[in-house]
Amino acid sequence: MSEPVSTEPLLTVRGLRMHFPVTEGIIRRRVTGEVKAVDGVDFTVARGETMGLVGESGCGKTTTGRCILRLEKPTAGDIIYDGQNIATMDTAALRGFRQRIQVIFQDPYSSLNPRMKIGEIIAEPMYVHGIEPDAGKRNARVKELLSECGLNPNFADRYPHEMSGGQRQRVGIARALAMNPEFIVCDEPVSALDVSIQAQVVNLLEDLREKFGLTYLFIAHDLSVVRHLCQRVAVMYLGRIVEMADADSLFDSPLHPYTRALLAAVPTPDPTVERGRDFRPVQGEVPSPMNPPSGCVFHPRCPMAVERCKQQRPEPREIRPGHIVACDEVR
Amino acid sequence: MTVPRLLSYHPTKITASQREHPILPPLLEIIGLHTEFRTGAGIVRAVDGVSYGVEAGETVAVVGESGSGKSVTALSVMRLIPDPPGQITAGSVMFAGRDLLTLSEPEMRQVRGGEIGMVFQEPMTSLNPVLTIGRQITETLEQHRGLDSAAATQRAIDLLNQVGIAEPVRRLQQYPHQLSGGMRQRVMIAIALACDPKLIIADEPTTALDVTIQAQILELMKGLSRDRGIALIIITHNLGVVARYADQVNVMYAGRIVESGPAAEIYHDPRHPYTVALLRSVPRLDRPRQARLDPVEGQPPDLTRLDAGCAFRPRCRLADAGCAVARPALTQVGKAGHSAACFKAAA
Numbered sequence: 001m002s003e004p005v006s007t008e009p010l011l012t013v014r015g016l017r018m019h020f021p022v023t024e025g026i027i028r029r030r031v032t033g034e035v036k037a038v039d040g041v042d043f044t045v046a047r048g049e050t051m052g053l054v055g056e057s058g059c060g061k062t063t064t065g066r067c068i069l070r071l072e073k074p075t076a077g078d079i080i081y082d083g084q085n086i087a088t089m090d091t092a093a094l095r096g097f098r099q100r101i102q103v104i105f106q107d108p109y110s111s112l113n114p115r116m117k118i119g120e121i122i123a124e125p126m127y128v129h130g131i132e133p134d135a136g137k138r139n140a141r142v143k144e145l146l147s148e149c150g151l152n153p154n155f156a157d158r159y160p161h162e163m164s165g166g167q168r169q170r171v172g173i174a175r176a177l178a179m180n181p182e183f184i185v186c187d188e189p190v191s192a193l194d195v196s197i198q199a200q201v202v203n204l205l206e207d208l209r210e211k212f213g214l215t216y217l218f219i220a221h222d223l224s225v226v227r228h229l230c231q232r233v234a235v236m237y238l239g240r241i242v243e244m245a246d247a248d249s250l251f252d253s254p255l256h257p258y259t260r261a262l263l264a265a266v267p268t269p270d271p272t273v274e275r276g277r278d279f280r281p282v283q284g285e286v287p288s289p290m291n292p293p294s295g296c297v298f299h300p301r302c303p304m305a306v307e308r309c310k311q312q313r314p315e316p317r318e319i320r321p322g323h324i325v326a327c328d329e330v331r
Numbered sequence: 332m333t334v335p336r337l338l339s340y341h342p343t344k345i346t347a348s349q350r351e352h353p354i355l356p357p358l359l360e361i362i363g364l365h366t367e368f369r370t371g372a373g374i375v376r377a378v379d380g381v382s383y384g385v386e387a388g389e390t391v392a393v394v395g396e397s398g399s400g401k402s403v404t405a406l407s408v409m410r411l412i413p414d415p416p417g418q419i420t421a422g423s424v425m426f427a428g429r430d431l432l433t434l435s436e437p438e439m440r441q442v443r444g445g446e447i448g449m450v451f452q453e454p455m456t457s458l459n460p461v462l463t464i465g466r467q468i469t470e471t472l473e474q475h476r477g478l479d480s481a482a483a484t485q486r487a488i489d490l491l492n493q494v495g496i497a498e499p500v501r502r503l504q505q506y507p508h509q510l511s512g513g514m515r516q517r518v519m520i521a522i523a524l525a526c527d528p529k530l531i532i533a534d535e536p537t538t539a540l541d542v543t544i545q546a547q548i549l550e551l552m553k554g555l556s557r558d559r560g561i562a563l564i565i566i567t568h569n570l571g572v573v574a575r576y577a578d579q580v581n582v583m584y585a586g587r588i589v590e591s592g593p594a595a596e597i598y599h600d601p602r603h604p605y606t607v608a609l610l611r612s613v614p615r616l617d618r619p620r621q622a623r624l625d626p627v628e629g630q631p632p633d634l635t636r637l638d639a640g641c642a643f644r645p646r647c648r649l650a651d652a653g654c655a656v657a658r659p660a661l662t663q664v665g666k667a668g669h670s671a672a673c674f675k676a677a678a
Contacts, residue, residue: 056541056542056543056544057541164630164631166630167630194396194397194568194631195396195568195570195609195612195613196396196608196609196612196626196627196631197626197630198612198613198626199612199613199614199624199625199626199627200626200627200628202614202624202626203623203624203626206623221541221542223542223616224571224613224614224615224616225614227614227615227616227620228614228620228624247620248619248620251616252619261543262542262543263616264546265542265543265545265546266542266571266616267546267569267571267572267574267575267576268571268574268575268615268616268617269570269571269573269574269598269610269613269615270574270598270615270617271574271575271577271594271595271598271599272595272598272599273574273617274574274575279546279550279575280550281543281546281547281550282543282546282547283547285511285513285514285544286541
């Protein structure tokens with residue numbers, strides 16, 4: 001690789017596949033099929049960038065995030081992070097590596113241990129990784145992290161049930177920051193929060209990114225939040241990326257019929273805009289990833305589908321600079 | 332039924348319109364409803380003097396965050412509040428000339444699922460997992476309409492067709508777990524429609540669904556409402572859904588309606604600081620990225636510790652000493668039918 005380091009992406013995902021076996025039988029287990037949760041995904045994330053990964057449930061966006069965290073070992077493909085392939089890394093090498101990539105989960109109720117105090121929750125990863133062996137310094141760091149995330153440092157002595165959803169999500173963010181990570185996988189970090197609290201957490205994530213030079217992979221189904229936060233966005237459908245572009249071109253001139261359907265389905269909080277538009281929702285439901293349609297996986301629901309779409313799987317093409325679409329009918 | 336000492340009854344748009352058209356009362360009128368829960372931490376006034384009306388064929392949205400009382404209001408209308416710990420302590424719910432709060436339990440059972448249909452948020456928990464789809468629809472028809480089994484099955488097939496479920500005969504034999512989330516919600520709508528209700532109350536009907544399926548379900552409900560003149564109450568926190576579907580909007584905060592009016596008024600001329608802040612805090616898909624979001628600061632209030640003043644005061648940018656003295660009542664602001672409960676909103 002002869003390119004200068006500065007233009008090198010921090011994360012490169014190439015041909016990522018994650019197939020889960022489907023088994024039947026209790027005594028004699030036999031594999032009867034597989035769920036292709038992620039089926040050939042390629043994208044890059046530049047240092048300091050926020051990359052959005054959007055799609056409906058079952059599209060494989062969370063599984064992609066879990067592969068990058070190596071909570072799953074991918075079936076195939078490469079995940080190159082800062083020159084090293086995480087996809088094939090062994091457990092010992094991973095241990096040191098995990099500090100650099102952290103995660104913020106969706107549900108702030110189930111992702112915090114109810115029997116641990118907030119201070120213990122945030123201090124534990126530092127203890128495990130030996131980042132701050134001194135207990136006194138560790139507690140000082142916990143208080144610093146709490147106030148960094150907009151919480152009162154005294155919350156260290158509280159339990160999760162004493163806090164609201166928004167406060168718990170801030171604890172989850174503080175725990176991720178405790179490792180001084182470079183990269184954070186944010187898996188639906190605001191979807192479980194009330195509307196008035198979502199904006200607070202979105203602003204916090206942005207402030208922290210600027211302050212600590214973080215890079216985010218932002219996994220979400222709420223397209224409005226993604227538009228606000230992300231510089232680039234990839235749209236997934238049934239385990240594949242169907243469209244990827246910088247946020248403004250994706251939202252202002254979407255090309256793939258699925259992206260268009262997805263954007264049209266989101267109602268705008270403005271009755272005048274809504275009354276003035278002729279809206280027809282896309283028909284049908286997402287097919288089972290165990291038995292995906294032949295050819296283009298979107299063809300059964302696609303208003304533009306022609307005969308060829310049923311046979312031939314469209315390969316991603318770069319239609320405009322930086323704008324990639326996997327649809328043969330788009331010119 | 333005991334009446335609290337400080338019964339706060341706010342005259343709303345509906346009572347005003349009722350004065351103008353005394354012959355045609357609204358289909359549903361909630362007047363001064365109070366619902367309390369006795370908890371270990373004290374009494375929670377989940378619904379604290381709520382009044383609103385729904386005209387025949389109209390779509391009314393109730394917007395608010397968790398704990399604002401929007402769902403408890405709907406459950407109180409249906410008399411589905413678990414007692415204990417909950418209790419409806421005051422108010423009345425006028426529906427088709429009767430006060431639902433004074434009906435006997437057998438009479439109320441005829442209203443539920445008969446004249447008023449319900450669609451809940453989580454279709455997996457609101458359908459019975461051990462009964463077939465068919466049984467759950469025909470049960471309603473046999474109970475309320477006295478149909479025999481064959482007639483009820485025929486009607487169930489018709490209903491599944493109407494809500495857009497393919498192969499209805501096969502689907503009737505299936506169990507809820509064999510259906511997708513969107514399909515289950517269609518079944519819930521079929522059950523709600525079974526007895527030709529005049530009103531359907533939908534509590535977060537699409538929150539658990541994906542966005543393309545959400546759009547399908549809402550279009551289905553809106554279409555049914557339009558074609559058959561069924562009034563809809565949609566309870567939601569999604570301001571986009573409200574903008575697309577609602578005629579009237581009630582914004583709730585801490586157990587009360589803080590702003591009420593036609594959808595266009597609420598969105599283009601919001602008067603209550605909470606409504607203003609809420610609309611400003613949501614990022615929009617149709618607008619390029621702005622520098623920062625403008626959130627509603629602070630946390631929603633603890634309902635066991637409300638004082639005499641305005642409940643939104645701690646988070647309000649306009650609040651002053653006067654706001655601590657009393658909770659403001661809903662008063663008309665702007666155009667007719669638009670009211671807000673804020674001392675600063677009058678203009």
